[in-house]
Amino acid sequence: MDRRRFLSTAAALGLGGCAPKPSPERAREAVPAFELDEVPIAELRRRMEAGEETSRSLCEKYLARIEQIDRSGPTLNSVIEINPDALEIASRLDEERRAGNVRGPLHGIPVMIKDNIDTADRMKTSAGSLALAESIAPRDSGVAQRLRAAGAVILAKTNLSEWANFRSEHSTSGWSGRGGQTRNPYLLDRNPCGSSSGSGVAPSASLCAAAVGTETNGSIVCPSNANGIVGIKPTVGLVSRAGVVPISHTQDTAGPMARTVADAAALLSALAGVDPRDPATAAAEGHIEADYTKFLDPDALRGARIGVARNYQHRNPRVARLFDDAVEAMKKAGAEIIDPADIPNRRKYSEASYEVLLYEFKDGINKYLASLGPGAPAKTLADLIEFNERHADQEMPYFGQDIFIKAQEKGPLTDKAYRDALATCRRYARTEGLDKVIREHRLDALVAPTGGPAWCTDLVNGDHFTGGSSTPAAVAGYPSITVPMGAVFGLPVGISFIGAAWTEPRLIALAYAFEQLTQHRRPPRFLPRLPPVLPGPARLELPPSPGERA
DSSP: OOOSOOOOHHHHTTOSOOOOOSOHHHHHHTSOOOTTTTOOHHHHHHHHHTTSOOHHHHHHHHHHHIIIIISSTTOOOOEEEEOTTHHHHHHHHHHHHHTTOOOSTTTTOEEEEETTBOOSSSSOOOTTOSTTTTOOOSSOOHHHHHHHHTTOEEEEEEOOSHHHHOSOTTOOTTEETTTEEOOOSSBTTBOOOSSSHHHHHHHHTTSSSEEEEEESSSTTHHHHHHTTOEEEEOOTTSBOOTTBOOSOTTTOEEEEEESSHHHHHHHHHHHBOOOTTOGGGGGGTTTOOSOGGGGOOTTTTTTOEEEEOGGGOOSSHHHHHHHHHHHHHHHHTTOEEESOOOOTTTTSSHHHHHHHHHHHHHHHHHHHHHHTOTTOSOSSHHHHHHHHHHTHHHHOSSOOOHHHHHHHTOOOTTOHHHHHHHHHHIIIIIIIIIHHHHHHHTOSEEEEEOBOSOOBOOTTTOOOOOOBSOHHHHHHTOOEEEEEEEEETTEEEEEEEEOSTTOHHHHHHHHHHHHHHHOOOOOOOOBSSOOOOOSTTOOOOOOOOTTSOO
């Protein structure tokens, strides 16, 4: 399903449509340096082990930075709610460390999670909606349980595209009724993509060590692409969805979002596991690794068979050139490149996929609302639709709820239309899609551009999505990892490594090798807009990122 409209080639190049803002130079001066900028999890852990930092001191520094640039200054608006107990939790974890009880590599590490992931604490779980703005989950999600068991501090919840961008086909990514509009930290008038918008922005801007997002189709990899970070969309079932506000039980997954492959792998190690509350995780038995960081191999590209999905080449010529450079870099590193290795049947399941999502959303959201108990502010999807109509001025000032209405019209999952649509998706996305091309070419992974540079946020017309490669892995339920591969006018773009089911270890190895080879990650500049292109032979110059050589 493609819920976004395509723009002209000029818009795809990122050359217009955003309103003028103050000068970039003045914006950069307003954002002071931060001592935890770009500091990886391993270094945070070393500092705590050496007594140079505590979990509480790290949390205090991140919270100050959130106040400085998320709630004021550039006003990124990536955090929807601070955990009021974060400092107390951090202090308890510090006491455990002093007593010699370290739960694991994430002990004391501050992370954020998306506001559609249940936490049984004083934070709300609203999916960004006003209907659930006061909803406190009766128990932790599987994700929250595993993070707490690993010793991570859930510092805050992140803003998102409301209802994970499944309310209207005319939506604006990163906007929610409860949280407002999240902004891209590279160019503030640009969109962070979604639906895991805040989970993309917060680690990119060093507001936390890493974050958890969720994806149905593109909602981890697109904001990772737009915000210059690494995103892992796991095989469906590797990470529990229990207590995650659902769209689709056949496509939904949670996954890590971080500045580096190593940090994302460390977070995945905590998240992956079987959960009796999520039947899909039973299939992960035997495929779960206790430590995904052991697959961080800088030489993994040597001898790897990499297929190039040319039928997912991006139409922006600058993105296409960066992708060709990335493929050539992998070839020079010893990879065997199969070009092209197109993914078959890409157009044979788009309508069926949308049909599946509509059916599964109605079924899933009704079950989720029922799980909140008798005090839930809404009991059914019909209740949500009615609430939005009554509060249209606050909930629907920019776009409506046409997807909600279409889903409400669907019947039960026993309907033949649903069963046929699901069979179509599995046939063309899996058996005759990814499985076929990977088997025929004996591939370790497929690669494609993750997406284009961030578009201008446009609350009037909605998203101006310019294409991406998330759909095959999303519909199949297979893993993909996006890694920065360069920038277009200072806006980051990524490359996706896509594999067969349960191949996260191999994809992590390949993504890490590419990351170490190319080193494309650059911290955000917090510029208000793209500087004007000068006439004649003059070259557009962007100020250097903090820490970059001039």
